[in-house]
Amino acid sequence: MVTMRDVAARANVSIATVSFVLNGTKRVAPETRARIEAAIEELNYRRNVVARALASSRTRILALVHPDLEARPNATVIQFVMGAAHGARERGYDLVLWPVNDDEQMSHLLAGGLVDGALLMEVRIRDSRVARLVAAGVPFALIGRTEDDDLPYVDIDFATTIHQAVAHLRGFGHERVALVTQRTKGAPEPGRIMRVESAYRAAIAPLGHPPAVIAVEGNSAGGRQAARTLLDGFGEHTAVILVNEGASAGLAKGVRAAGRAIPGDLSIISAATTRELGEMIEPELTVMAAPAPELGRLAADALIDQLEGVPDAPPRTLLPCTLVPGESVGPAR
């Protein structure tokens, strides 16, 4: 293994000087610099990141803390993760995956000193992990929000997204619009459910009809259950907005199985999902595509800005979903 010592010897300088040109932390005479760069090139030297981390007390590693995601293979999840990985890499950071469900284990890992900061996924309204992070003195950024709006986060702008969805439906004459959200058995609710609901209530208020919110599990069975509830209980609705990726297909199937037409009898918009999911369903669903890759990247950026003390870096970013018209929205009956 070739070390800084070898480079220094070949360039006839001290290892300190090699370090200075590598980091650009001090001015070095042009000729000296050239000699060092030549030596680095000739020896094919790469500085050891572990030694650098120990000496500088900065590992340049970030943790992505998330619950078990195997269980919910939603299309947006991988986009978040990969967006964060790309964002980190591009700024010279590494991203480690920490699939931990309990706070204890997270604190334990944090105390090991491997990471400079953490990205939190699946953030809940009241999230005890945040207190742990603060206690450990570890900088962080959230993907999603707690009830405390002053923390660093990136999130989907649900207010704008839902308003646009409602506006789109109103353009087709819909006045009675229901909402389908996600119920997570056992687990505390992610913050977005609450935000989505209030955005929905605000958006449909001008229409003068009472809100109808249906919470089901994020899978096909949940979707079919939502279809039944919608058709039986709330029969008069002509459109529905879903913020439940996993239930989208089941809802469409359930509606059709009940002999109703999409969009003839019911228009559907699935929000916070991917264009690809919409294409898979019959009829092709109109979706509000989540800016998941961007959010992943922005989360990494926000955390790194914080670590590096970048001035005027935005600690919080909200991005709305993008409407991708399919064949599931039509005129109100």
Next chain:
Amino acid sequence: MVTMRDVAARANVSIATVSFVLNGTKRVAPETRARIEAAIEELNYRRNVVARALASSRTRILALVHPDLEARPNATVIQFVMGAAHGARERGYDLVLWPVNDDEQMSHLLAGGLVDGALLMEVRIRDSRVARLVAAGVPFALIGRTEDDDLPYVDIDFATTIHQAVAHLRGFGHERVALVTQRTKGAPEPGRIMRVESAYRAAIAPLGHPPAVIAVEGNSAGGRQAARTLLDGFGEHTAVILVNEGASAGLAKGVRAAGRAIPGDLSIISAATTRELGEMIEPELTVMAAPAPELGRLAADALIDQLEGVPDAPPRTLLPCTLVPGESVGPAR
């Protein structure tokens, strides 16, 4: 920050002895050990993983090397990734994500010394990354296979999977069975395509009809194209096996759009995907569910076994997919 030095001072021993009890590398007198453990407890000490890595030349970090996965949000991909992350964590290792497309960048990262070993995803028949890994002297395990069968890998047992799929179809009287695989524009083909094809040829040989292989892109458009080819060109086929997750929904839609019934006119099995994907489609697809979580975990295990010199650890594992009956397979017409 509390260090080993603090623990040693409190327990009245040298830091060497503290290190010995922490690592279990040398026998320590019970009373001494008890004193040290008490001190660790009282001070809430956690050993610094970076210092440990530098001193032991073992970082206990693994890299997951993969091309850009944002672009292809297949359901199995996240399962692989999370399986590997879990497997690593359970054995005290961390997994970093390395989204790199070119070999140069991979070698560059490797040379930094951050990782003890690498897991390679999306392995191609001839994969230049393998040579790079060998050149860098970095242990690795593949998720998938190259043409060289002697390397450490985990993979789906496509031979068994395809045979089971064909046997299932034969049970329904099918004799003319087509295959739909994936075509990746530009990129070299992953090794599995080749293996799937030869497994398919072997499995249908006893049926006495010529093979029909259709390669399309892994998205809805690809699936619809496959449907057209299948219905127009190969009209006499009564069943199709897909090994193209992303095209599954498009194929089903295309077949129905052409006025053909599933499974009345055409039976469909989608192999190497998830049960959830099958549920999303209309009619619910019979799938061969990929053992993706297990394979991710096994890949991590194989690599760690190698790093730790575990005797008799299996360097290669093949796991078949599991048949999950849906509504897309019926008697041959």
Next chain:
DNA sequence: CTGAAAGCGCTTACAG
């Protein structure tokens, strides 16, 4: 069974 000490490969005041 325990300790003193070298060493892992860097960074970073400090001195000149």
Next chain:
DNA sequence: CTGAAAGCGCTTACAG
């Protein structure tokens, strides 16, 4: 502009 040296927090022969 450059260097000598301490130090980051551990592990690991080596000696006793």
